[in-house]
Amino acid sequence: MRKLKNSELNRISVEEFKKISKIPIVIILDNIRSLNNIGSVFRTADAFNIDSIFLCGITAKPPHREIQKTALGATESVCWKYFEKTQEAIDYLKDDNYYIYAVEQAEGSISLENIVPDTNTKIALIFGNEVKGVDSEIMDLIDDCIEIPQFGTKHSLNISVSVGIVLWEILKKFKFKA
DSSP: OOOOOOGGSOOOOOOHHHHSEEEEEEEEEEEEOOOOHHHHHHHHHTTTTTEEEEEEETTTOOSSSHHHHHHTTTTHHOOOOOOOOHHHHHHHHTTTTTTEEEESSSSSSSGGGOOOTTTSSOEEEEBBBBTTBBHHHHHHHHHHEEEEOOOSSSOOHHHHHHHHHHHHHHHHHHHOOO
């Protein structure tokens, strides 16, 4: 087996990326502390052609050197907006008919493998603070909650890992529409 060269990956330019149809998913980062996590989420959003990222509360905004380390330029390709409060982001999306999911361990949550998103509906996924998770007040505003099944002793995943896992599972169900 031969590893592909970068020139063989059929990469598109940032300008081309911005013009192509996006998967109707918005990632909401609710008070994320780690700049490396933020950058990783940008890179994942670019890889999966996600519509946009909403940065809320203490979540840092580009341009920032520490975000760029892991984003590797994805802050230039992925659309993003900043909201002082996560509730403002949710209100904005609900006004535009988004279905809002939190990714959290909660009563009544739906296990990730059982999620069946309506592929005709725009969705938003909220990922919470590395220590406190999604704020309790925000949990009162969501439409549904997704939980990633875990079987070890920690029952905790890094936020950037969680974003990748959840997006991959949902995109499989979207059948990679773009």
